[in-house]
Every structure is written in C-alpha cells, then in structure tokens.
Amino acid sequence: MVNFTLNGLEVSVEKGTTLLEAADFYGIEIPTLCHDKGLSPYGACRLCLVEIGTPGRSRLVSSCTYQAREGLNVRTHSERVIKARKLLIEMYVALCPSSKVIQCLASKYHVTKVRFSPKHEDCILCGLCVRMCDEQMQAKAISFVNRGGRRLVSTPFAKKSEDCRLCGACIYICPACQTRCQGPQEENILCNACLNLEPPCLEKFEDVMCYMDPCVACELNTDKKPNK
Amino acid sequence: MGLRTNPKACYRSYMKVDLTKIDQIINQIIDKYKDDEDVPYISILQDINDEYRYLPEEALYRVSQKMEVSMSHLYSLATFYKCFSLVPKGEHEIQVCMGTACHVRGASRILEKVTRDLQVKPGKTSENGKFSLETVNCVGACAQGPLVVFDGKYVGKLTLNKIEKMLGGNHEKDNKTS
Amino acid sequence: MKKITKPAELEELRKIIIDRRDPDKPSVAVCCGTGCLASGALEVVSSFEKILKEKNIDADLDTRITGCHGFCEQGPLMVIKPGNIFYCKVNQHDVEEIVEKTIMRGEIIERLLYVNPVTGEKIVREDEIPFYKKQYRLIFAYNGKLVPTEIDDYIELGGYSALRKVLEGISPAQVVAEVKASGLRGRGGGGFPTGIKWESCYNATDSPKYLICNADEGDPGCFQDGYLLEGNPHSVIEGMVIGAYAVGSKQGYIYVRNEYPLAIKNFGIAVEQARAYGLLGENIMGSGLSFDIRINKGGGAFVCGESSALIASIEGNVGEPRDKHTHATERGLWNKPTVLNNVKTWANIPIILNNGAEWFSRIGTETSKGTMIFSLTGKVNNTGLVEVPMGISLRDLVIDIGGGVPQGKKIKAVQTGGPSGGCIPEHLLDLPVDYEKLTEAGSMMGSGGMIVLDESSCMVDVAKYFLAFTQDESCGSCFSCREGITRMLEITDHITRGQSSLAELDLLQELAEVVKDASMCGLGQTCGNPVLSTIRYFEDEYRAHILEKKCPAGVCRELISFRIDQELCNGCRACLKKCPEEAIQGEKKESHNILQDLCTKCGICLETCKYDAVIKE
Structure with a gap:
C-alpha cells in the first residue's frame, strides 16, 4: 500500500494506482475528457491536472498518468489547478461550443466568459476513439495524422479503411459529438444554462474546500486568510 | 538509386508506380533490417522515401502487409515526420x-x-x-x-x-x- | 588495420602513427564544416587538388579536409603550415596564388588575412584573432586540427587514451564517481547532473542497459552538435564507450538529425574505423567489454529532441513524449535502463577522465562546471561557434568574441535557449552565463543557441516566430500545448497587425503561464518563455503595437509603409520594374510614388534603390 496526502487527508491506496483512480475512490471528482476506465491513460486533455509537492516547490501533473507515491502531497482543487483548468475549459468551449459535455464542464467549473474566437470544430483530439479502435476493438483503423496545430484523426489517406468494421465504438466514446448542446447562441458561445455558484473558498484559501462538511471557508471570518 | 542523380527522370517514371518493382525494393529494404531485434519502421520508411523521393501509397500498403503492422500506424508515422512526403517531389x-x-x-x-x-x-x-x-x-x-x-x-x-x-x-x- | 588486443597497444599504435608522419611537412587545413561548405569550401579544395597535380607537387603537401574551425563568418577558411597562417574568405580563384606564393615561397598574401575590424591591423595567426583569443577550447580543441574521417589523426592527438586509462584499471563505480565529482551537467538544455544520471543507471538492476546520444539538435540557430559530430566524431564515440563501461551497457544509439547529412556520414565512417581498430564492438581492446553503436536518422521533428519522444522514435513510433514519472535511467528505451545524453556531454567525458574531476571542476562557476559551446548567430559580426568557460558574461561573448553588432547598430537583446528560452535585454548583458542565472532571467541555457538581436528586430515578431515554430513542431497530443500555442500565436498575430487590446495582452500572458504549467513535456513547459520574457523586458514594444499601432523596429508589415522621397528619387525606374504588384508609378526621370493600396510591403524597392529614396516608416 502507498500512503499519501490527498487534499489534506491521509489516504492509502494499492501500489500502481493512479492519482485519478485514488481521487475517484475517495469521492473526489476530477474532470477529464480523454480518460476512460477501459482504455490506457493518455494524459492529453490536461483537465485532470493536480498539484503535487509542497507549496513553493510544487508542479502540475496529469492525474490519469501519475501513479501515487509514498508521502506525496496531492491537491486536486488548488488555486493553481483551478486557474489552469478554467482557462483550458475556456479554450475547449471556444474550440467546440456545440458539445454538451464541454458546456456542462464550463458551467460546473464556473467558466462564465470566453475570450477566444469560436472555431466550431467537431473534434478535440482527446484520442479516445483512436485508443478504443486499437485497444478494445483491435481494429487499428484510425490514428492521429500530422502533428502540432495540424493534427487530426483520420483513416490512412483519408480513404475508407479496410480495417474498419463499422462497429461504431469510436462514435460511442466521443465526448465532442455526443448529444449536442442546444444552449449556445450565435453572439455568446457559452451556454451556462446549468451554471452553479462558484464556491467562495478560493478567495480565502488556495484550495477549493467545499467537499468538506461543514464548509470551512463559509464559517471563517472573511478578514482572515490563513493560507494566503 | 539513380533517382537522386537524375531527378528529372524519376519524376515522370514514378508517377505511376511499378508494383512488381515495389515488391523487390521493399523486400530488399526489409531484408536489410531483418537481423535487428526491433523493427525500425522509421528507417524502412526512410529508405523507401530515399528510393522514390516520396512514399507511394502502394509501398506503405506492401510494408503493412509484409511486416504485419497496421496501415494507420505507418500513415501516422508518414505524416508526423517531416522527412517523409506522401506526394511526388518536383524536379x-x-x-x-x-x-x-x-x-x-x-x-x-x-x-x-x-x-x-x-x-x-x-x-x-x-x-x-x-x-x-x-x-x-x-x-x-x-x-x-x-x-x-x-x-x-x-x-x-x-x-x-x-x-x-x-x-x-x-x-x-x-x-x-x- | 590490426585490432588492438590490449590497452597498452594503443600507445604503440600512436607511436607508429607519429613516426609515419613528417611533422615538418607543409599542410593546408581547409575548413569543410557545413558553414564553410555553404560558402564554397569544396570548390577551394578541388581547385587545390587540381593545381597541386598540375604543378606536380601534390606529394609535398597535405590537403586536409577538417571539421569546423568555428569562425563561420569568415569562411571558407584555412590554416597553412608551417607558420599557422590563417586565410579567410578564400575562393577558388585565390588558390593558385596561395600555392605559388605562400606554399612554395612562404610569402604571406595580405589580402587574405583577417583584419581586426576595430584596429584595422592584419592578423597572421589563428590564435591571435580576438575571436579565438577569449575562447577556451576543450571539446572543440581538435575540431579544426584533425581530419574527421581519419581515426589516426584522433589517436595521434591522444585520442582514446581516456578509454585506455579506464580499461587499464579504473572500476566502473570509480568512473561514475569521477563524472559525478566533476560536476558535469547535461549540455542538452535541462542541465541535469550527468554523474547522478549515470549512478542511477549503474544501480538499476534490470538489463540490458542502453546508451543514447542525442544529436537531434533541433533548436533553430543552433549547430554546434552537428559540427562537433562532423568535425570530431571519435570524441563522442570514446565518451560513449567509457559510459558503456561505467553503467554496463552493450548497445548504444545515436539519434542524428536528418538535416545534417555530413554529420551522419562522418560519424558512420568513424564508427566503422573504431570497429576496425577494436575500439568498438566485441571485446574492446581485449578487455572483455563489448559495446556497439547504431545510427538512427531523425525524422525531422523538433519534439524528438525531448528524451521520451526520442526514445519513442527509436522504438518506431511517432515522437510523442510520455509522462516522465519514472526516469529513463530506470525505464527508458524498450522499458530498460537508459542513459541519454547530449553530444557535447558525451564529448566531455574523455576530457574529464584524462584530466581528472578535480581539474575539470575548477573551470566554470559554483554550480555550472566546464565549458559550453555556443552558436553565436543573428545580428553579430563574428557568426560562428565559440567555446567559453561557464560564467563568462554575455557582454564578453557578444561584444568581445562576437565583435558586436554590424553596421554600428545598437544591440537590443540576446536570445538564448532556442524556442524554449527567452530574450535577455541589453541592460542585463553583464549577466554571467550559467544554468541558474539564465533561468532566473527568464531564459535558459538550452542547447547553446545564442541569437543576437539589434534595434531592427521586433520583439513581438520574435515571440511570434517562436510560437509559429513550436506550433508546427509540437507533437500535438497535449491540449494545453497544441491549442494554447495556437491561441497565443493568434493573439501575437493580432498584435503585429495592430488589431489587439491590452486585455488581450493580459490574456496572452495568462495563457503563456498556464501552458507552461499544464503541459506534459519540455516543449510545452517552455514554449511560453519567449512570450513571457519579451513581455517582461519589452512591454513598451507590445504597447506601441497595441496602442499606437506602430512597430518601433519597422518589422511588422501591417504597421509600416513605404514611400518614395521626391527629392532623392531621380526616376531611374529600377524599383518600378522590380515591384511585383505594379504598385509604383512614375515616368522616367521623374520622381515615382507608391500606390499604398497595391503595396504588399515586400521591401524589394527599398533593397533595389541605389539612391536611398525609398523610405520605410
């Protein structure tokens, strides 16, 4: 067993458990767009970032690929994590505003403005379909093509593939082309129909602490900022 | 191998790829690496690219069949690395x-x-x-x-x-x- | 060639080589590094050979095709012995005169000598030129002296003696300890202590173990690794064999950039020759050590310079970096313990073993030991490769060795570390060059690129250039890197077009910080540096683009215009004929003017005009 600190709690998990799995086990939700329990972790969407290490010498890692280590200090909702995560969601919305999954993420993580011009893409290149086709369906009909800003998912030479059995697993697992979000308007690509109030913790703490009961932040005197 | 010394000839003659010749060439190239423990797909593609000055679709297809590697893997290699071209080069x-x-x-x-x-x-x-x-x-x-x-x-x-x-x-x- | 079967035989071989050669025989060493080849060194060599044959004296003179001498700006260049006469900017038509005067009669041809631009004095010997004087050449010491395709040259100069010393009775653990004590740090960019890396691989229990030499030098404006490989490949091989002995490896790989054909060729020859002497392959020098090197040509992807992407590429996959929560020294190539070092790091190893860790650690600063080779390029008089001890100030590097900025312009900044680094402004030029100091200043050591920027370089344009580079070269798997760079590029593009706002500048900065924080590999984690460092030191330039819609350096096309000075224009029609858009109007012998609507600001009129009548604003 590996013992480490997860958001201030002493926890222990089996060796080889990723931080994402550990957080899931302890009921802490970490958003992700490229992870599926049946597929190998890829670390591409960067939404599952967590902060590891002691403050001042910490860094962000993707929790889906990082395995728990003895004595590690992990924070899943620190200010640094939230700042990065919100900006990433903002970019996701601008990239693919019609995805309900992404719009819901935006509301959940209180992204209320998008400062980028919308692109209306259908693909966020999370790679779920590529891994699904390879690892679960053993077909290897599609793969990533090109690199950098020109990357896309395609069959070889963009032709009908002989390896494809038309199983539809790629469509099943796609987070971007699932149920379309009806909310966003032309002038405002953000839906925000299911927006929740952002917990006020971050104003006082470096971490969001609302999963704690009772909520420490709400009970504290507003003048005191113990962690900041 | 005459291609590189006489680029003009190659452009026209390889616009249509000779299939039997492709088999020969690919067998030669694959043979060259047969002693390696690992399969250096990239080196094989580089050799084919040197030969034709691009990667003909047929050649990729032959490699995928001969080496039992998926076409999608070869295609992603061929588009990822800048040294490969999928269209014939000019004179x-x-x-x-x-x-x-x-x-x-x-x-x-x-x-x-x-x-x-x-x-x-x-x-x-x-x-x-x-x-x-x-x-x-x-x-x-x-x-x-x-x-x-x-x-x-x-x-x-x-x-x-x-x-x-x-x-x-x-x-x-x-x-x-x- | 006879294989060496005992370490002691190396010394015998060296004696034979020295005896066979006549030290007084005149020779001409022509630099045939890629830089000099580009300026016509091969033509010089072939006309040498032709003329020597014609005069029937080709047996009396050695024409030596050496690697890079470093002073690329003055190429093609050569050193003639006896006398160590240094000629620069030689072309093929000078050769006959050189043979007749200098070689046959010992006269010096004044016109081909290097002229000190400050004093105007002519300099005969290579080592007296200011460019070389302040350098401290360790790894680059033999680069211009030996013929890279001749292993005998390297052995004559004492090559492979460090390997001999090691095989004669230093234990692997002692070698690791020696490298650790020397304080050598990785020369590829990160600066990780080499000894610690070796130690961790030495301690790894899994086998087999692999060594990799990273020669996928992708930083634009950076060429020392390629020149070292083409000029002195055996120093790298020797370093790798010592490394193999130390950590217990049998197989090494070198991953060379495909754009360096000469480096690949020369290294391949060197590997063959080392095998023939029994310095590589089975049972090296009869010691029982077996180690061989395989050459992998890179595929033309910058991201493959990142260690985990490079390993993926050798394994035959696309060069996507992996999350490095376990070190390559534990699980690297084929999931086996692997030591991956840069070309320059490997080349340092024989020097450390020959001279001792104590001697080596006296060079450099507290935390950065030894020397570093920089590619000094951009707006600088003496473009070339310079090797200096760590801790030298940027000013010494750029002004004293580099000879300052051409055409009397003012230096604005020095860009170090390639696309991962940043720009250091003129007022910080006294900064000592070491790993920590450069990082503190918002840049990094990187692989040793050093690009000088003068007042005619626009800093927003430089940031935009690097973003365009990393956008193209990113593997594209991390969303933060792929989309973040695309968005940053979009914003810098707005700025260079004068269509931005201060709010967008804030967003750019926020983005750069988040992309650095959130990305997986070194490329993503550093690609924000060019943006952040230029905003940090040159915010006023960004503001001028945004608020005044002006590019102070006159680079950003949408913010400049060309016009013709009516007084100076004499109506020669030269610019009018050259203009691709037919945007210039005017009759012969009457002053012309530019139709701003049609002008694409390509600048050809400015370059063509001999009367300075075209004005860029």
Whole structure:
C-alpha cells in the first residue's frame, strides 16, 4: 500500500494506482475528457491536472498518468489547478461550443466568459476513439495524422479503411459529438444554462474546500486568510 | 538509386508506380533490417522515401502487409515526420531555411519571393512538376543566412535581388532544356 | 588495420602513427564544416587538388579536409603550415596564388588575412584573432586540427587514451564517481547532473542497459552538435564507450538529425574505423567489454529532441513524449535502463577522465562546471561557434568574441535557449552565463543557441516566430500545448497587425503561464518563455503595437509603409520594374510614388534603390 496526502487527508491506496483512480475512490471528482476506465491513460486533455509537492516547490501533473507515491502531497482543487483548468475549459468551449459535455464542464467549473474566437470544430483530439479502435476493438483503423496545430484523426489517406468494421465504438466514446448542446447562441458561445455558484473558498484559501462538511471557508471570518 | 542523380527522370517514371518493382525494393529494404531485434519502421520508411523521393501509397500498403503492422500506424508515422512526403517531389527541391538567425535577417521575405516567383506554396510542388518548395528549421549554416538549399546545394547571403537572379537562371535553363 | 588486443597497444599504435608522419611537412587545413561548405569550401579544395597535380607537387603537401574551425563568418577558411597562417574568405580563384606564393615561397598574401575590424591591423595567426583569443577550447580543441574521417589523426592527438586509462584499471563505480565529482551537467538544455544520471543507471538492476546520444539538435540557430559530430566524431564515440563501461551497457544509439547529412556520414565512417581498430564492438581492446553503436536518422521533428519522444522514435513510433514519472535511467528505451545524453556531454567525458574531476571542476562557476559551446548567430559580426568557460558574461561573448553588432547598430537583446528560452535585454548583458542565472532571467541555457538581436528586430515578431515554430513542431497530443500555442500565436498575430487590446495582452500572458504549467513535456513547459520574457523586458514594444499601432523596429508589415522621397528619387525606374504588384508609378526621370493600396510591403524597392529614396516608416 502507498500512503499519501490527498487534499489534506491521509489516504492509502494499492501500489500502481493512479492519482485519478485514488481521487475517484475517495469521492473526489476530477474532470477529464480523454480518460476512460477501459482504455490506457493518455494524459492529453490536461483537465485532470493536480498539484503535487509542497507549496513553493510544487508542479502540475496529469492525474490519469501519475501513479501515487509514498508521502506525496496531492491537491486536486488548488488555486493553481483551478486557474489552469478554467482557462483550458475556456479554450475547449471556444474550440467546440456545440458539445454538451464541454458546456456542462464550463458551467460546473464556473467558466462564465470566453475570450477566444469560436472555431466550431467537431473534434478535440482527446484520442479516445483512436485508443478504443486499437485497444478494445483491435481494429487499428484510425490514428492521429500530422502533428502540432495540424493534427487530426483520420483513416490512412483519408480513404475508407479496410480495417474498419463499422462497429461504431469510436462514435460511442466521443465526448465532442455526443448529444449536442442546444444552449449556445450565435453572439455568446457559452451556454451556462446549468451554471452553479462558484464556491467562495478560493478567495480565502488556495484550495477549493467545499467537499468538506461543514464548509470551512463559509464559517471563517472573511478578514482572515490563513493560507494566503 | 539513380533517382537522386537524375531527378528529372524519376519524376515522370514514378508517377505511376511499378508494383512488381515495389515488391523487390521493399523486400530488399526489409531484408536489410531483418537481423535487428526491433523493427525500425522509421528507417524502412526512410529508405523507401530515399528510393522514390516520396512514399507511394502502394509501398506503405506492401510494408503493412509484409511486416504485419497496421496501415494507420505507418500513415501516422508518414505524416508526423517531416522527412517523409506522401506526394511526388518536383524536379528541383528548394528548401528555404527559416531558422532564427535567418529569420532575423529576413528569411520570410525570401520565402515570400520564392513562393511568388515560382507559383508554389511551401510544402507543395508546382503544377508543372518542376519545383518542390519546403521550409526547413535551420540547416546549421547560420553565418550564411538567409539561405536556401537548392537541390542539396547551399546558396547563402541572399537578398531579394540575388534570389531573383538564381531562380531566373533556373527558369531559363529549364526552358532551354525542355 | 590490426585490432588492438590490449590497452597498452594503443600507445604503440600512436607511436607508429607519429613516426609515419613528417611533422615538418607543409599542410593546408581547409575548413569543410557545413558553414564553410555553404560558402564554397569544396570548390577551394578541388581547385587545390587540381593545381597541386598540375604543378606536380601534390606529394609535398597535405590537403586536409577538417571539421569546423568555428569562425563561420569568415569562411571558407584555412590554416597553412608551417607558420599557422590563417586565410579567410578564400575562393577558388585565390588558390593558385596561395600555392605559388605562400606554399612554395612562404610569402604571406595580405589580402587574405583577417583584419581586426576595430584596429584595422592584419592578423597572421589563428590564435591571435580576438575571436579565438577569449575562447577556451576543450571539446572543440581538435575540431579544426584533425581530419574527421581519419581515426589516426584522433589517436595521434591522444585520442582514446581516456578509454585506455579506464580499461587499464579504473572500476566502473570509480568512473561514475569521477563524472559525478566533476560536476558535469547535461549540455542538452535541462542541465541535469550527468554523474547522478549515470549512478542511477549503474544501480538499476534490470538489463540490458542502453546508451543514447542525442544529436537531434533541433533548436533553430543552433549547430554546434552537428559540427562537433562532423568535425570530431571519435570524441563522442570514446565518451560513449567509457559510459558503456561505467553503467554496463552493450548497445548504444545515436539519434542524428536528418538535416545534417555530413554529420551522419562522418560519424558512420568513424564508427566503422573504431570497429576496425577494436575500439568498438566485441571485446574492446581485449578487455572483455563489448559495446556497439547504431545510427538512427531523425525524422525531422523538433519534439524528438525531448528524451521520451526520442526514445519513442527509436522504438518506431511517432515522437510523442510520455509522462516522465519514472526516469529513463530506470525505464527508458524498450522499458530498460537508459542513459541519454547530449553530444557535447558525451564529448566531455574523455576530457574529464584524462584530466581528472578535480581539474575539470575548477573551470566554470559554483554550480555550472566546464565549458559550453555556443552558436553565436543573428545580428553579430563574428557568426560562428565559440567555446567559453561557464560564467563568462554575455557582454564578453557578444561584444568581445562576437565583435558586436554590424553596421554600428545598437544591440537590443540576446536570445538564448532556442524556442524554449527567452530574450535577455541589453541592460542585463553583464549577466554571467550559467544554468541558474539564465533561468532566473527568464531564459535558459538550452542547447547553446545564442541569437543576437539589434534595434531592427521586433520583439513581438520574435515571440511570434517562436510560437509559429513550436506550433508546427509540437507533437500535438497535449491540449494545453497544441491549442494554447495556437491561441497565443493568434493573439501575437493580432498584435503585429495592430488589431489587439491590452486585455488581450493580459490574456496572452495568462495563457503563456498556464501552458507552461499544464503541459506534459519540455516543449510545452517552455514554449511560453519567449512570450513571457519579451513581455517582461519589452512591454513598451507590445504597447506601441497595441496602442499606437506602430512597430518601433519597422518589422511588422501591417504597421509600416513605404514611400518614395521626391527629392532623392531621380526616376531611374529600377524599383518600378522590380515591384511585383505594379504598385509604383512614375515616368522616367521623374520622381515615382507608391500606390499604398497595391503595396504588399515586400521591401524589394527599398533593397533595389541605389539612391536611398525609398523610405520605410
């Protein structure tokens, strides 16, 4: 067993458990767009970032690929994590505003403005379909093509593939082309129909602490900022 | 192997790929690596690319069958690495160096000039099949910047007028020979 | 060639080589590094050979095709013995005169000598030139002296003696300890202590173990690794064999950039020759050590310079970096313990073993030991490769060795570390060059690229250039890197077009910080540096673009215009004929003017005009 600190709690998990799995086990939700329990972790969407290490010498890692280590200090909702995560969601919305999954993420993580011009893409290149086709369906009909800003998912030479059995697993697992979000308007690509109030913790703490009961932040005197 | 010494011949003769020849060549290349414990797909593709000066679709298909590797894997390799081309190259290959040293000395204007004069976009081959234009991120001859590599020969310390002369000369030469 | 079967035989071989050669025989060493080849060195060599044959004296003179001498700006260059006469900017038509005067009669041809631009004095010997004087050449010491395709040259100069010393009775653990004590740090960019890396691989229990030499030098404006490989390949091989002995490896790989054909060729020859002497392959020098090197050509992807992407590429996959929560020294190539070092790091190893860790650690600063080779390029008089001890100030490097900025312009900044680094402004030029100091200043050591920018370089344009580079070269798997760079590029593009706002500048900065924080590999984690460092030191330039819609350096096309001075124009029609857009109007012998609507600001009129009548504003 590996013992480490997860958001201030002493926890222990089996060796080889990723931080994402550990957080899931302890009921802490970490958003992700490229992870599926049946597929190998890829670390591409960067939404599952967590902060590891002691403050001042910490860094962000993707929790889906990082395995728990003895004595590690992990924070899943620190200010640094939230700042990065919100900006990433903002970019996701601008990239693919019609995805309900992404719009819901935006509301959940209180992204209320998008400062980028919308692109209306259908693909966020999370790679779920590529891994699904390879690892679960053993077909290897599609793969990533090109690199950098020109990357896309395609069959070889963009032709009908002989390896494809038309199983539809790629469509099943796609987070971007699932149920379309009806909310966003032309002038405002953000839906925000299911927006929740952002917990006020971050104003006082470096971490969001609302999963704690009772909520420490709400009970504290507003003048005191113990962690900041 | 005569291709590299006589680029003109290759462009026409390999527009249509000879299938039996492809098998021969690929068998040779695969044989070369048969003692390796690992399968160096990239080296194999590089050899095919050297042979044809691009990667013919048929060749990829043969490699995928012979080596039992998925076509999608080969295709992602062929599109990821810049040394591979999936379309035939022109008679002349022009690489414009876009390294930092060349950039601050005005390489983007050189590239623009070449693009305009030859009517070919970077990464493409001109319609008459004469010129292929590529950009390259530094060839390591920064003292000569801005520079282009014309059919493997470095032409340095370029100015807009110098490049015009160079390209003009080649235009004329081609007109005379063809 | 006879294989060496005992370490002691190396010394015998060296004696034979020295005896066979006549030290007084005149020779001419022509630099045939890629830089000099680009300026016509091969033509010089072939006309040498032709003329010597014609005069029937080709047996009396050695024409030596050496690697890079470093002073690329003055190429093609050569050193003639006896006398160590240094000629620069030689072309093929000078050769006959050189043979007749200098070689046959010992006269010096004044016109071909290097002229000190400050004093105007002519300099005969290579080592007296200011460019070389302040350098401290360790790894680069033999680069211009030996013929890279001749292993005998390297052995004559004492090559492979460090390997001999090691095989004669230093234990692997002692070698690791020696490298650790020397304080050598990785020369590829990160600066990780080499000894610690070796130690961790030495301690790894899994086998086999692999060594990799990273020669996928992708930083634009950076060419020392390629020149070292083409000029002195055996120093790298020797370093790798010592490394193999130390950590217990049998197989090494070198991953060379495909754009360096000469480096690949020369290294291949060197590997063959080392095998023939029994310095590589089975049972090296009869010691029982077996180690071989395989050459992998890179595929033309910058991201493959990142260690995990490079390993993926050798394994035959696309060069996507992996999350490095376990070190390559534990699980690297084929999931086996692997030591991956840069070309320059490997080349340092024989020097450390020959001279001792104590001697080596006296060079450099507290935390950065030894020397570093920089590619000095951009707006600088003496473009070339310079090797200096760590801790030298940027000013010494750029002004004293580099000879300052051409045409009397003012230096604005020095860009170090390639696309991962940043720009250091003129007022910080006294900064000592070491790993920590450069990082503190918002840049990094990187692989040793050093690009000088003068007042005619626009800093927003430089940031935009690097973003365009990393956008193209990113593997594209991390969303933060792929989309973040695309968005940053979009914003810098707006700025260079004068279509931005201060709010967008804030967003750019926020983006750069988040992309650095959130990305997986070194490329993503550093690609924000060019943006952040230029905003940090040159915010006023960004503001000028945004608020005044002006590019102070006159680079950004949308913010400049060309016009013709009516007084100075004499109506020669030269610019009018050159203009690709037919945007220039005017009759012969009457002053012309530019139709702003049609002008694409390509600048050819400015370059063509001999009367300085075209004005860029």
